[in-house]
Amino acid sequence: MKAKKYLSLFITLILVVTWLAGCGGQNGQKDGQANQEVAKVETGIDSEQYFNGYLVAEPSTLDPSKGADNYSNTVLNNVLEPLTRLEEDGSLNNVLTPAGAESWNISDDGTVWTFHLRDNKWSDGEPVTAHDYEYGIKRSLDPATGSPYAYLLMPIKNASDVNSGKLPVDELGVKAIDDKTLEIKLEYPTPYFGELTYQRVMMPQRKDIVEKYGDTYGTEPNTIVYNGPFILNEWIHNSELKFTKNPNYWDTSNVKLESISMKIIAEENAIYNSLSNGSIDSAGVGSPEWIERFSAEENLKHIETIEPSTYYLFFNTNDKVFKNANIRKAFSLAIDRQELSNVIFHGINAPAYGWVPPSISLGNDEYRSMVKEPLLLLAEENPDSKKLLIKGLEELGMDTDPKNLTVKISLGGTDQWFRTYGEYLQQMYNRNLGVNITIEQLEWPIFNSNVMKGEFQIGYMGWGAEYNDPASMLSLLKSDSNAIATGWKNEKYDKLIDLAAAEMDEQKRLEYYKEAEHILLYEESVVAPSVYPKSNTFRYKYINGLGVTPFGTSGWKYGYTQGR
Template sequence: MKSKKMLAAVMAATVLTASLFAGCGSKTPQAGTDNQAASGEMDKEQYLNLTLKAEPKTMDLSKATDLYSSQILIEITEGLTRLEKDKDGKEIIAPAGAKEWKTSEDGLKWTFTLRDYEWYDGKKVTANDYVYSILRTLDPNTAAQYAYFLFPIKGAEEYNSGKGKKEDVGVKAIDDNTLEFTLKQPVPYFLQLTSFKTFLPQRQDIVEKYGDKYGTEAETLPVNGPFKIASWTHQSDVVLEKNEKYWDKDNVKLDKVNFKIIKDETARMNELENGSIDAVGVRKPEYVDQFNKAGKYTNLTGYDGSVVYQTYNTIPKIDGQVNPFNSPKVRLAFSLALNREDIVKTIYKGLGSPALGWVPFEILIGDQEYRKAAGVEPLKAAYDKYKDPKALLVEGLKELGLPEDPSKITIKMINSGTDAETKEIAEYYQQAYQNALGVKIEPEYMEWNQFMKRLDSGEYQLAGLAWGADYNDPMTFMDMWLSNAGQMNNGWKNAKYDELINKTRTAKDDAERTELFKQAEQLLLVDEAVASPVNYRKYNIFEANYVKNLMLVNFGQLYEVKYAYTQGRGK
């Protein structure tokens, strides 16, 4: 959630996402409504049983960072636009709370006209609800990790950093139905941003009524989307029901969506097999074979626009002791100690490709895939240059004044999850590091929320994560490492990196942006080695044949369930 968002628990092997990339559409007819029940009749009882791999961290729109929270928030809250597919299967940004929009010739002003729609209690959704939400997220006192997502807006970064005024932020309500944004400079992907949770509206009266409890229980959440929360049983499930006050309710066919929180891989597989859930991501070959042979599932696979990676806490000392990861050489040694081809084969069962760059496949820059435009990935050259990662490790340890004998170095690795799958993956990395570098690795296991707290507070040395795209541009992977982004509490700030990324915002064309991103990737992965990407991940979804129109979404959530329905359940 990065959904995004830190996308998954530590080094998780499967997340239920699929390739739905958003183009810059505008004023497009509402999607997904023509092929429902194209032949035959829909089931009388309309419901879906789906899964989350972890408890949502928070449903506070300004503070949610994980994918599981995002999944629910997108379904209960209607923002300006929605990420959907049109009648021809083309991925688009479709009108939602906004019925239309326009932009100035210089690309600096965006004006959205809201449709007449309501909150759950009949109160009108207004442009001021959007203004309040954006300013609350930017308020330094909110400490929102996703505040940087709004920095394309004029004055947003200054207000968030305490150097500017709220009144100078470039978002305002012209009237109840007209919302205007003023940007610092033209942003080619700005429309894509408007479908993400950071741009969703919030009710000031509800936020103030519940205070610190806002977003922690179902009853504290105002809704205006396709669904409302019927119940939220922590660590068990989140149950959604159709919102009869939703402006587009006639196109919502499901009466209920049950999101079961199932952390154990085997349990998820068993529930798909016995019909207790209707779709799930599958990793292990034995399950893939089993479900393919069953003849009652549709198998969907492809790159999911995410990268799995290892990250290091770079602060000088941890618990009063010199931190080995304060050295770029040590960090690079750990990165090069990994056999990425074997990781994809062994851990991910072939679901992905070895990651030698930071931005994954299928992310576009302009009309071209970034990885093709960028050419050779930076870590490929690093493998060729540094043949002995252990020698590089020793150099780094020596420079820090630490013992040059790697066997005297102990690294603690935190892991999200306590299930067998998590332990299997963690033990692989443990052995890989110990065998290649001679260090000692001590895995520590914890639940997702505790894992996120440790990351947020910087209480870790080594951790594994996945980061998924929030929109279809390399920036969604690159700006998370900016000094002022607030996403990664790892002690790393780099003025040169900041300069490169900020230059991409004013680059004259896609070729110049590509070159700047290439330089930034080199700095991030080799020169500073702050992150160690391992897998450009693929999804592998099995859904029951009776499930129709369940959109598998690549940006900001797992699914789009608005148009889903079932036909033939139980036959």
């Protein structure tokens, strides 16, 4: 079952300071330190090494198999050691580097990956073994666990049948050959599999600890053991998480920060004031006024990135109106994306005319630099979106006068931002299509339930890619996915995504993805992308070595302060 990585709360996404678990870089074996320059012992660094940060909300759980939020992911990246990490080189390029595995081999046919583990210890002194990684992966795919991100592991042999309960967990293609060797067999050659090896669902877990604590595993600091750079010492729920350096970590000599505090701060202005008065060292900023103010501060550095995410409207293709492709196209083209970016998102976010955001790469190149956004072509060919609406209404045998059409848009939030957004959508669609729009504002659980039951016409959400490949976004709309509940099915689209998943030739994969995105947006308009969110991070200049790129997973490992 695919998990929804919802970004429906705009402020939450903008404010969260997190290093996303995703993928990128090169497949294959690397000899080590993408972050060598950062990891070198710096001269003249501060004698006291600590970092003060924040999370917008507290982690749901530190159970790697069950967590689905960015907050828990931020913590897990720093307290557990995956097989690999996606680190940043001196040019801020992502490079897949050894972590829990010191090396790995790939069979000639690309279907067998063999990982050779390094010496590492858990925080209780027990050695980390290949059996811990095997157990963690199998537990994530065990249907009894109900892991929301189990779908990421579907390239593994028998993963689908194991996850659906058709085969026992022992039939999964994951096996500890010995304490230091982990073998993973795949269903088919998967060009991006290396980019899945540092996801939370592939992190190691101790069977004895999981069984000891049962449902409370990962809910308190003492209900989990750690094998990453840091240990969670204190968790004051809804208030603060406190960490210290892990002395048992294999690379502890390159970890400089001795302690870390992550306060739970949900209110926007409270975060900005905390950064301003120095009680936190780094913050994501979504307010234009505060961006301008912090940009003028000489002691702060400004980091701007486009997130690997897309905000979008989506259509219920089983609805009597939106089962028509021309009507869906009309509603997509009627979105004034530049105006939306300026009015609703204060000019911070970028207009979106494609489904795959600009920060996603295929191989060494950004996907969007190679593939024109499909909605740009659709708009060029259809300058009057109202004509498409009338055509669609005629095809359905309905009244072709737009003023007699009323459509409901459902929003999964009830605060002022959603009220403002709803009012804007009403005005925009009335102006550009002449239709009547009613806005339904619901609390998120009710909205989500209605969407999953198909009780909506148009919904609004956002999605963030889990790994750095177009498949992370395009596979969400396959007919066997329930990630985005549009009710849409297209055999050709499914086949293209399946072909791309097993194709090792990058140019062929590019063509498959290009055609699939064309079907999704140009031919069918199943979803209507609106903006690509940007993040603006302000960080005190004495902070060094923290990750910058959206997909990077080095977290706090190489962080240090100099001149605090």
